[in-house]
Amino acid sequence: EAGVAQSPRYKIIEKRQSVAFWCNPISGHATLYWYQQILGQGPKLLIQFQNNGVVDDSQLPKDRFSAERLKGVDSTLKIQPAKLEDSAVYLCASSSLRLWELFFGEGSRLTVL
Amino acid sequence: EDKVVQSPLSLVVHEGDTVTLNCSYEVTNFRSLLWYKQEKKAPTFLFMLTSSGIEKKSGRLSSILDKKELFSILNITATQTGDSAVYLCAVAPPPGAGGTSYGKLTFGQGTILTVHP
Numbered sequence: 001e002a003g004v005a006q007s008p009r010y011k012i013i014e015k016r017q018s019v020a021f022w023c024n025p026i027s028g029h030a031t032l033y034w035y036q037q038i039l040g041q042g043p044k045l046l047i048q049f050q051n052n053g054v055v056d057d058s059q060l061p062k063d064r065f066s067a068e069r070l071k072g073v074d075s076t077l078k079i080q081p082a083k084l085e086d087s088a089v090y091l092c093a094s095s096s097l098r099l100w101e102l103f104f105g106e107g108s109r110l111t112v113l
Numbered sequence: 114e115d116k117v118v119q120s121p122l123s124l125v126v127h128e129g130d131t132v133t134l135n136c137s138y139e140v141t142n143f144r145s146l147l148w149y150k151q152e153k154k155a156p157t158f159l160f161m162l163t164s165s166g167i168e169k170k171s172g173r174l175s176s177i178l179d180k181k182e183l184f185s186i187l188n189i190t191a192t193q194t195g196d197s198a199v200y201l202c203a204v205a206p207p208p209g210a211g212g213t214s215y216g217k218l219t220f221g222q223g224t225i226l227t228v229h230p
Binding site: 003004031033040041042043044045048056091093095100101102104105106107 | 117119145154155156157158161201203205216217218219220221222223
């Protein structure tokens with residue numbers, strides 16, 4: 001079974017630039033999550049989708065972050081404009097509806113200079 | 114605000130030592146506590162604990178939950194260099210309508226374990 005795919009694995013940008021990350025969850029998984037993991041901290045949930053609808057985006061900084069999951073499969077997370085404090089690993093995870101186990105991708109590491 | 118605190122933040126041991134990692138939590142809604150191992154990639158699942166006092170074991174790793182005192186421990190016996198990683202503890206709330214809350218994990222900051230040969 002293919003795992004959660006994310007790209008790019010690494011991205012370096014200057015502050016005020018924009019960046020987009022892509023996630024392809026495990027086939028058939030209805031629920032998709034984006035987590036932000038700042039160095040030295042645990043992951044923090046940014047947004048949760050179920051199919052193509054947003055379930056929870058209460059911790060997403062909506063002035064600069066946006067995310068979508070068109071057709072209920074792939075998802076993109078965008079940051080525009082980026083700030084220094086956005087430097088982090090962005091982890092995508094997916095799960096099957098009503099099953100507890102969360103499967104994580106390898107993450108996209110963002111460095112903002 | 115939900116809070117999960119892990120201790121120690123980092124630990125350096127030699128192969129063969131036994132280590133105990135701690136996780137305490139203070140959350141509004143609790144369903145289960147999960148432990149993950151994170152090397153330089155995606156967190157990988159170790160244990161899920163839902164009931165107090167029932168030890169879960171997998172090889173040299175074991176974990177137990179105390180829902181009265183709101184903490185969990187993860188033990189690793191006879192450590193090996195391959196155990197070097199960040200160990201994350203996370204709390205999961207009860208599922209919402211249609212099971213929508215399963216993945217809304219609140220993580221601790223992690224314990225960095227380094228095992229020297």
